[in-house]
Amino acid sequence: MSEVDEEGTRRSPAEVVLSVGNGYSAVLLALFAVALAVPPLVFLDEGFYMTVMTEMFLFGVLALSWDLVGGQTGYPSFGNMAFFGVGAYTTGILWTEFGVAYPAALLAAGVFAVVFAAIIGLAVLRLRGHYFAIATLGVLLASIQLSRYLEITGGSSGKVLLGGPSGEVFYYVFLAILIVEMAVVRYLSGTRFGFVLNAIRDDERKATAMGVDTTYYKTAAWTLAAFFTGLAGGAYGAFNTFIDPQTAYNLAWNVELIAMALLGGTGTVAGPVVGAFGLHLAIVEIDSLFSGWQLMILGSVVIVTVVAFPNGVVGTLRQRANAMEYYKFGGGAAGESSPSAASSTDGTEGSE
Amino acid sequence: MIVEQLATTAGAGGAVGAIPLQSAGSIVQFVVNGLLVGSIFALVAIGFALVWGVVGIINLAHGEMMMLGGYVSYWAFLGLTGTGTGPGLLVLATVPVAVAVLYVVGYGLQRAIVTRVTDEDMFLTLLVTFGLSIFIQQATLQAFSADPRSIGATFADPSFVLGGIVVPKMKLVAFVGTLALAAALYVYLQTTRRGRAIRAVAQNPEAARLVGIDVQHTRAVTFGLSAAVAGGAGAFIATILNVTPQIGLNYTLKSFVIVVFGGIGSIPGALVGGLLLGTVEELTAGLVSSQLTLAVTFTLLVVLLVVKPQGLFGSGTEGST
């Protein structure tokens, strides 16, 4: 065991990055928000680059919302795009069929998605693991068929949503949703609510035995994720000027948003957002440079990255920091089963 | 047993009462259509259930194994006949080719890629197989173009008519063929040494390793067998319908539903689940409206999951993560 005393602790790079991350997260988030708010004011004008950045914010919201349920609470949803679709159609229908003002229709998207999630949650949240994943996939696929069948959604021909706000407005709408969600998730992970979600992920039986009403917390996390995903869906409709069952419940995105959360690192705030920005940019660049071959390359990028980073980028960072922490304080080799005498940590006498 | 089940399922399917009275004959026709098409769904789902139950992986690229099987048997048939058309039973000669080729593909994929994430979180396996599925899809598209391919195996007089019920011969061949492949797999698993090893790994990989079973090889064999039966199903699909690079995903999603109907990891369950799904879809198409077939199927999936997560035959416990 390398001699490491209390004061002169040698901190591994991973640890430094994380402690800075945790310590000043509020400041970091504010800087992040300002840094992203500046471009349109200064040099970025409406067009391709603004669209790509707006889509990065969109995917940041989708990945972070999935992580709230999948990464933080340990309930791997495979149907989050159902909330996105419900949000998109709610705004689309209210705005075009009932003449509701766009901002109100946009907010309604989040509210409707929450109601939809609460109802679905009653049935689905009783299941766990594989069964939960399949049930949520079933909900998504059933929603696709429903939207194809109904008149008001325009059936499979979809709805044209022209005349929405300008590209710049959408840039700030999606940025705002992302920043608000990051702040909320950051705040919650420091509160009892956040801890309980992680407890449910690690050992739901233990949490129940310690007095936690897990259904209440699972539903809260589920509806919170639905709110943000639904809101993003509502905004996306007019942003893309057209929605149909294939785009509103995009099955490719349904897997991509999970890849982004996992590649970035689940259970953190930065992880999913890093994953979303990175993967979306990679997809846009690959589409542009290797048109026609892009899906083959994307497929291999996903495979290689998952194999290389099972924990995701931020996750691996945290993983290393924790390993160092354990060694430094004389704990036995991590995970070694023999009950090492915990009392003989450096410098502190066991209280006999 | 199946008939009452169908009655209840159809009943659960909603508006049966409200539709115009169909002659009893046509309801039987729909059930027959359902069983004929359901057997193919079942065979694909059996491979899916095997990999899920034994290797603990949700294989999103499973549909692509079926698709590749379709292309292999298409080219084999073209090789055999030279013209692409030939007698109906000749397709059976191409099935073993598809099965063998896909066994090798499945085995190779597990060893090269899938094995690296087998013990990881379920969702990582989902991502790797998702990457595989779009890779295989695009590679096939670049190699064979997107034109639909269909095996021209025909019978002089294409269908039997028994008491007003039309039964296409080619579909009957496919029905018997798929059941035979399913039975062969089941017997293999129950009787042979390797079969027992596979079931042992399914129960407890660590224990299996302790008693000297090469878990790695066993999992690769399982993946190979799963791809092989899917390849066999692909051969029949290429004959009855057609095969394009994009058809895989739809059969993977159907396998999800069937595995839940039948229970994760249970082969008989997947067989019954497949037949049930085919029948439910055809009955909905026949009695209600074909636009609702998928809506009924997926709603049934959610309802069944909530009511009986283990599925009809499943042994998996409710919380098995």
Next chain:
Amino acid sequence: MSMVDILGEGTVTVDRRTFLAGAGAAGVAGIAGCTGGTGDSSGSGNSGEGDTGTTTGQPNSGAGTIVLGGSMSLSGDNADLGKLYRDAYRVTIRRINEAGGVEAGDGNTYELEMVLRDDETDASKSKTIYQELVDRKGIDYLLGPYSSTVTLPASAVAAANGKPMVEGGGASPKIFAQGNEWIFGLLPTADKYPLSGIDLAAKRGAETAALLAEDDTFSQSTAEGARSKFESAGVELVVDETFPTETSDLSTNLGKVRETEADVLLLAAHQKHAIVMAKQMESQNVSPDMAMATVGSLNEAFKEETGSNGNYVYGPSSWAINADFEDQVFGSTSAFVSAIDSGFDYQPDYHSAAATGVIQTFQRAFQQVDSLAPTAVRNAIRDIEFTCAYGGVKFADNGVINKQMLVYQWQPEKGKQIVWPTNVQQSEPIYPMPGWGER
């Protein structure tokens, strides 16, 4: 069982992982890539297989270069039809450049280049693709995608940026109902597809009809056109079924057609369903007097895969393969047909013809304008009128071509023949289709 537990033991072995992490990080490093920074096209590398380079601005071979940009369904559901457009685009551009390029109205001659992206038949990709073509690649003249759902967002980008878009693949009336002055379509709107086919059947005394419609934008508007036409032609619709795109088996619906003994069977769907219909009509012994599929029943892949079952099947087309129109690039329709045949060894159908029409529309517009500014080119296209291998090209004020639909039939001896309307008939339709026993 969370991931962290599993990896609890032991630190990460650095060597192998670092190497892989490097490859993986490529995706993440993308952040530092080209966010921000506007303007000129990076233009690096070629996009797609074998397309000419994408550099714009400085003329590299004496004559300047005009770049046409767009996306096409090179993968995804409609990849089989996307290929027809790509091949026809390439052949037409190569012919124009071989003949010295485009003598534009502003006195210069330009070489034509094309940037063709793959939209995977996914409507959520087309906005980003077309914005990239305009902003990053600096392209002023847009080739529209295939399929109506992908065309709608793309046409919105064309209008927003004031760039003319000519497309030969989006046929839904919705595209042209948005008051968009920058979009021009070479395919008649979807609802017109079945009209002349129904005329033929009504004139031959058909009384009942069955309609099987795929649940997608194009097929649904075709079905709507068919329903109103059946009504006005006094033909009773005895079966009217819509099936999901994912459906692969049509036996149950064909069973209904058999029971009602409908005279006409109209399938509003794409090629893979047309193949299934042709095969399963025999196994379900359904023998209507006329069986027509709205899309994909006329190209060669259909006939190859269905063999004799494909005989007697009808299909609508906006292009007469045998009407020998005069063509500035190829010389004549037949020359265009042999150019495609020798280049890609398949017989072109109306998709290919429409594709060459798209390129030639731009070519003609460049010839007629005195400046290549997008607005000037758009105005030229608006009142353009010319003939090419595709036939007469003239756009109505909402931007869509008005063309009469012809009806083809696969006939055992003569192959694909125009059978309706009578004035362009190659041979008489074999109506009613012989029963399965008599073939």
Next chain:
Amino acid sequence: MSRRAERRDRSTAGEVPVVTEGLTKRFGGLTALDGVDIEVRDDEIVGLIGPNGSGKTTLFDCVTGAYTPDEGTVFLYGEEITGLSENRVAQRGLVRMFQQTRVYGGMTVAENLLVAAPSESLLRPPSTATREEADRLLEYVDLAGLAEVEAGRLSFGQQKLVEFAMALMADPDVLLMDEPAGGINPSMINRMLDYIRDVNDDDVTVFLIEHDMDFVMNVADRIYVLAHGERIAEGTPEEIQTNERVLDAYLGRE
């Protein structure tokens, strides 16, 4: 009013912490518990022993609400709690430690304790009082240095101490411990004995299952003995050691 003060009122009012009457639980054909009556009086340390499969853990499960008994009733401080859900029973001050030590592996040791604190405001970070309590308890079980380490990394013995600290953090009235001495090395057994006595001195009633006879005899005030789901003996450690039926049950002569 803090839980501890509340606890003193209840015990002075003569309420008995845990009482079961005629507790029966069947699993298919197997009768795991057959009409068991036990009583855990206030501030007592009661031991529950018996050969494997005698129904000890099933009794715990019925008391904590993990299972609903087929017959019989369970009282907590005089109030009937039979069939009450597990988390509601825990909220009423009855906290349990599991035979297979269970901690939140993905969270740090400190977070494990913070989440065990009786529910404070949901949406505010843990109060400084709670953080200080957690630090104190970690100091007490001598794991202060590992506060920021993920619990999953700790050794088995360390995790047992974390689970114990979590139980204390919940400020229980009654603490159920399923084999506290199971799987830990000798030097820690003495520490575990001290901890149990300390927590009992702090007005916490303890009810524990244990196979290690010396441990039980050393710490328990009274002992119940189960065999084949029935209560076959009850008494002080000395009485139990000389009780014929108990010896027979253990040596299998019955």
